[in-house]
Amino acid sequence: MHRLANPRRFRRLADRVWPWTLAAMLLLLPVGLVWALVVAPPDYQQGDAARIMYVHVPAAWLATFVYAVIVVSAVVALVWRHPLAEVAGRAAAPIGAAFTFVALVTGAIWGKPMWGTWWVWDARLTSVLILFFLYLGYIALHDAFDDPQRGGRAAAILALVGAVDLPIIKFSVEWWNTLHQPASVLRLDGPTIAPEMLWPLLVMVAVFKLYFVTVWLLAIQTRLAERRIHTLWARRSAVEARPAAGSPSPAPASPAG
């Protein structure tokens, strides 16, 4: 992990990984979509309306998965102070927020015809809404400081505190009466979803995960490049600030790669 933390090494590794994840996603996306929207049978009760789950469930899983990624980055950033971990968490946040939003919206679209309401304040829906606000808070706090290191640290602490929301989201449908149905796939006694619907769902889950990895790696690289530009800029303006001096002293720039 220490080796990975070297931004240059990371950049080389990421450059080798992301074309493959992107290719795999582009390959699986049409397969998953056609399988889910055309081939898979309609549900015995909901009919074709159940197909929204092929987007809703992968989005909701990604929403919690990305937050777990941010929590891990936050721990690494706080304990080992790896700048890469901070960048990785911040780069993942907008993606997670976007998919939380997708999960909330698709859930509402499904809820209106099925439940009879767009929204209820039951434990599952409320805890996912809180996750959405956690993402927004994390992003806002991270960028609220002039010193990026302090912002990163504050945001990491917020991310850690927010980690309690993840088990609450997962088990809310078991601990309390909710309008949202209990888990269909990840349950101790096996899935309660027919295999011919489960498989396209799993393909869509893979597509969403691959999309995340691709965009995440690119976002990290963009942020690393941004940091480097800032460092170089700071160095240059430090040099220009004292033209009289014979030789430009080595800039006291931050230790970015």
Added chain:
Amino acid sequence: MRFRKRQRLLIVGLALLLLAGASALVLAALGDSVAFFVTPSEIAAGEAEPGRRLRIGGLVAEGSLSRLPDGTVRFRVTDTREEVTVTYRGLLPDLFREGQGVVVTGTLRPDGTFAADEVLAKHDERYMPKEVADALEEAGYWEGAPRGEKR
């Protein structure tokens, strides 16, 4: 340096532990007040007072659905042990049918019936094609409509 890293790890670990403990206490204290609805059994046990707004969740009892001439719908909500009679005027959601899970919002009348002003259908966690549902029903493994939802 190593020492400081271990110290930070310890602090983060301890903080997380405290946080988990605190949230566990909060969740335990919240307990049933987080519940979205009460069950007919809880009503029968006298846990709900008449006149206060509440939600009742359960299954629409088989054969209990009737429509009165003035457009009012009458049905019983059951959790397989106790039942509550519900009256409602308005549009019913797509999934509403006998044997289906519902959550009704309204107030309990003094006579023990429930005046609902909102009926929500509760979907269960089962997803399957129609043929499978029919086959299961035919084989007698399962009685068509979802039931026995109560854990």
